[in-house]
Amino acid sequence: MKFIRLASIVLLFCASFITCKSIKSPAYTFTKSVTSQSVGIATAHPEATKIGLAILKKGGNAIDAAIATQFALAVCYPVAGNIGGGGFMVYRDKTGFATTLDFREMAPAAAFADMYLDANGDAISELSRAGHLASGVPGSVGGMWEAFQKYSKLKDWKMLIQPSVDLAKKGFRITEAQVSKFNNRKEEFIKYNTSPNQFNSDKIWTVGDKLVQEDLAKTLTAVRDNGRAGFYQGWVADRIVDEMQRGNGIITHQDLKNYKAVWRDPIIGQYKDLKIISMPPPSSGGIFLIQMLDMIEPYGIANHKMHSPEAAHLVVESERRAYADRATHLGDMDYYPVPINELLDQAYIKKRMANFDAQKASISEDIQAGDFAESEQTTHFSIVDDEGNAVSLTTTINTGFGCKVVVGGAGFFLNNEMDDFSAKPGVPNFFGLLGAEANKIEPGKRMLSSMTPTIVEKDGKLSLVVGSPGGSTIITSVYQVIVNIFDFKTSATDAVQAPRFHHQWKPDIVMHESACFDETTRKQLMSMGHTLKDRGKIGRVEAIYVKADGSLEVVADKRGDDHAMGY
Ligand code: DON
Numbered sequence: 001m002k003f004i005r006l007a008s009i010v011l012l013f014c015a016s017f018i019t020c021k022s023i024k025s026p027a028y029t030f031t032k033s034v035t036s037q038s039v040g041i042a043t044a045h046p047e048a049t050k051i052g053l054a055i056l057k058k059g060g061n062a063i064d065a066a067i068a069t070q071f072a073l074a075v076c077y078p079v080a081g082n083i084g085g086g087g088f089m090v091y092r093d094k095t096g097f098a099t100t101l102d103f104r105e106m107a108p109a110a111a112f113a114d115m116y117l118d119a120n121g122d123a124i125s126e127l128s129r130a131g132h133l134a135s136g137v138p139g140s141v142g143g144m145w146e147a148f149q150k151y152s153k154l155k156d157w158k159m160l161i162q163p164s165v166d167l168a169k170k171g172f173r174i175t176e177a178q179v180s181k182f183n184n185r186k187e188e189f190i191k192y193n194t195s196p197n198q199f200n201s202d203k204i205w206t207v208g209d210k211l212v213q214e215d216l217a218k219t220l221t222a223v224r225d226n227g228r229a230g231f232y233q234g235w236v237a238d239r240i241v242d243e244m245q246r247g248n249g250i251i252t253h254q255d256l257k258n259y260k261a262v263w264r265d266p267i268i269g270q271y272k273d274l275k276i277i278s279m280p281p282p283s284s285g286g287i288f289l290i291q292m293l294d295m296i297e298p299y300g301i302a303n304h305k306m307h308s309p310e311a312a313h314l315v316v317e318s319e320r321r322a323y324a325d326r327a328t329h330l331g332d333m334d335y336y337p338v339p340i341n342e343l344l345d346q347a348y349i350k351k352r353m354a355n356f357d358a359q360k361a362s363i364s365e366d367i368q369a370g371d372f373a374e375s376e377q378t379t380h381f382s383i384v385d386d387e388g389n390a391v392s393l394t395t396t397i398n399t400g401f402g403c404k405v406v407v408g409g410a411g412f413f414l415n416n417e418m419d420d421f422s423a424k425p426g427v428p429n430f431f432g433l434l435g436a437e438a439n440k441i442e443p444g445k446r447m448l449s450s451m452t453p454t455i456v457e458k459d460g461k462l463s464l465v466v467g468s469p470g471g472s473t474i475i476t477s478v479y480q481v482i483v484n485i486f487d488f489k490t491s492a493t494d495a496v497q498a499p500r501f502h503h504q505w506k507p508d509i510v511m512h513e514s515a516c517f518d519e520t521t522r523k524q525l526m527s528m529g530h531t532l533k534d535r536g537k538i539g540r541v542e543a544i545y546v547k548a549d550g551s552l553e554v555v556a557d558k559r560g561d562d563h564a565m566g567y
Helices: 002-017 048-055 060-074 125-129 140-151 159-169 177-186 188-191 216-227 233-245 252-260 285-299 309-329 346-352 473-486 490-498 519-527
Strands: 021-024 027-038 038-045 086-091 098-105 263-265 268-272 272-279 377-386 389-396 452-458 461-467 508-511 532-534 542-546 554-555 563-566
Touching: 027 038, 027 048, 038 048, 038 060, 038 216, 038 542, 048 060, 048 159, 048 377, 048 563, 060 086, 060 140, 060 159, 060 216, 086 140, 086 272, 086 452, 098 140, 125 159, 125 461, 159 216, 159 542, 177 188, 216 233, 233 252, 268 285, 272 285, 272 473, 285 346, 285 452, 285 473, 285 563, 309 473, 309 519, 377 461, 377 542, 389 452, 389 461, 452 473, 461 473, 473 490, 490 542, 490 554, 519 532, 554 563
Parallel strands: 027 563, 508 532
Antiparallel strands: 021 027, 027 554, 038 377, 038 563, 086 098, 086 389, 098 263, 268 272, 272 452, 377 389, 452 461, 461 542, 542 554
């Protein structure tokens, strides 16, 4: 009797404490939302979530888990997870100290401003998007090594990499989403690769097939045993340079040796009673997330409903203005004087919204950048450890499978991040984003990004860890999740799973997910002068929200195979 009573109390406790919403597939069950006591992790793939969580259980901190997760994603999520790309990390420790790590790819020393232009000066976009010339010098291994040196609690690099070595060797079952990605890209894999590998073979993938990556396991073993040097020097570096030579790429041994991840002060802003901690240049994310939040602050968005014409119009008009500035003023601040203070100046932000008309859409042609003195794939994960340290990390090889080239004998995809530079003023990149002088190609420079790993503090305490992939839509996805939670007062789960919309100044179109606006709202937005376009999925957010009782709401986006866990 006593036992039954105890068991039912435990059951009741669990039911009220752990609410899981899951989606089943043949290979995995994807958990989309978990309420946990103090530890949480959400990533784009169940294998990566499990590996990160195991490190937390072994006493690792959020940084240890992030390192293990970054390598795990390189194995189980090759469309975006990587060691051949780069990314950004925002870290806030339990004391409130915050910093960011920039492990963005760098342009090789032989890169130059006009490298993607033909003899007539026209941009040849294919060159910056696929094949060897599209790749910047990878930063992920350098970044993880740097994070390990500075903040690891376990201080055991091998322990962090070993699970990924094992996963690559033993293999894992591929999901439905992966099947279509692997099969649909086959022609490109065949076209751009110089050596045989699993991806350009004639195998037609089906759900549940095992992906074993022996070459990648060897590369990860070299990284496990030799740290940073295992990638940027030695036989792995030789394989990268051989690959470049076979495919007319320009990355050299010296470029690899010179790669450096950089700690940067975060961009910090205030939105109502929230402190927003986000990524500085070479990401545009932090600056424009804060700019947009500050633009809408005086207009009482919380008085409207989420996805109502009034709220959507206000958000779109802030996005239009922010993205106009992005095109002109943003680039790597090590090379270009990005006017950060001016862009975040409250008087300037107010001025940008001075011509906002609550009834009528502005026209992008009429909105220029402010004047001062002077598929798709990326992946995000969010982690909170049992001490309250938090990592928000977005990493990418740019578009799906990067430049489509797997390094022969080393088994990993290289990025096509060079397309994030402005190949020529006025020529849009893959995401339709424009750029100018600030983001022109220069040797050693880092290409402008939209990645927006972000941590939100409320009353001096950790409140939200959030980020997303999605190219140009990253900043707006993070923006809308924050507004949903803190203005529309939704749960974090509803905030993440709610449909999203996006405007990026040019083209002058409100892109939206199909379920976003009802017919009345659509009509009203169109009558205000907005052009609407259904564009499929926008972003894939992984968020951890600290609830009033201190428990965590760990949320994985339903738009993909994303998986949340916690305890
Ligand atoms: O850094 C950037 O902004 C882009 N390279 C990100 C690409 C991306 O998010 C693709 N994803 N879905």
